[in-house]
Amino acid sequence: MKLIRTILLAGLVLGTAAVTFAAPPSKRIYTSSALRTAEEFQKLKAGDTIAMVCKQCDSVTVQTLESTDEAMKLCKEGETVVCGSCTMTTKVVRHGPRSKAGSHSEIRYENEKGEECMFVAKLEG
Ligand SMILES: [Zn+2]
Numbered sequence: 383m384k385l386i387r388t389i390l391l392a393g394l395v396l397g398t399a400a401v402t403f404a405a406p407p408s409k410r411i412y413t414s415s416a417l418r419t420a421e422e423f424q425k426l427k428a429g430d431t432i433a434m435v436c437k438q439c440d441s442v443t444v445q446t447l448e449s450t451d452e453a454m455k456l457c458k459e460g461e462t463v464v465c466g467s468c469t470m471t472t473k474v475v476r477h478g479p480r481s482k483a484g485s486h487s488e489i490r491y492e493n494e495k496g497e498e499c500m501f502v503a504k505l506e507g
Pocket of ligand 1: 436437438439440441465466467468469470
């Protein structure tokens with residue numbers, strides 16, 4: 383019974399995410415709302431909902447932020463972010479030129495092989 387419940391829960395989470403992702407039919411929310419720079423993370427605030435999309439296990443972990451600090455941890459170089467589904471650990475890596483403001487570097491989540499394996503997107507509404 384426990385297994386069935388887990389599957390149902392997983393389906394529920396994925397189903398909810400699918401509905402949210404499908405909401406604006408004209409725009410591909412996967413790319414348009416993916417958070418790529420520290421500035422974008424900085425705009426997040428308590429109560430915002432984010433989705434951590436794991437390419438390794440094709441799961442979406444939905445998380446409600448409790449503070450901007452929590453969001454900033456997700457884009458701090460060297461931090462590790464663990465997938466809520468397959469428990470794979472990814473490392474926050476910044477790519478691109480380091481300008482004075484550091485605003486043009488791109489945030490990526492990589493595994494130990496340096497492959498991008500996760501991204502974070504803000505869920506609207
Ligand atoms: Zn995963």
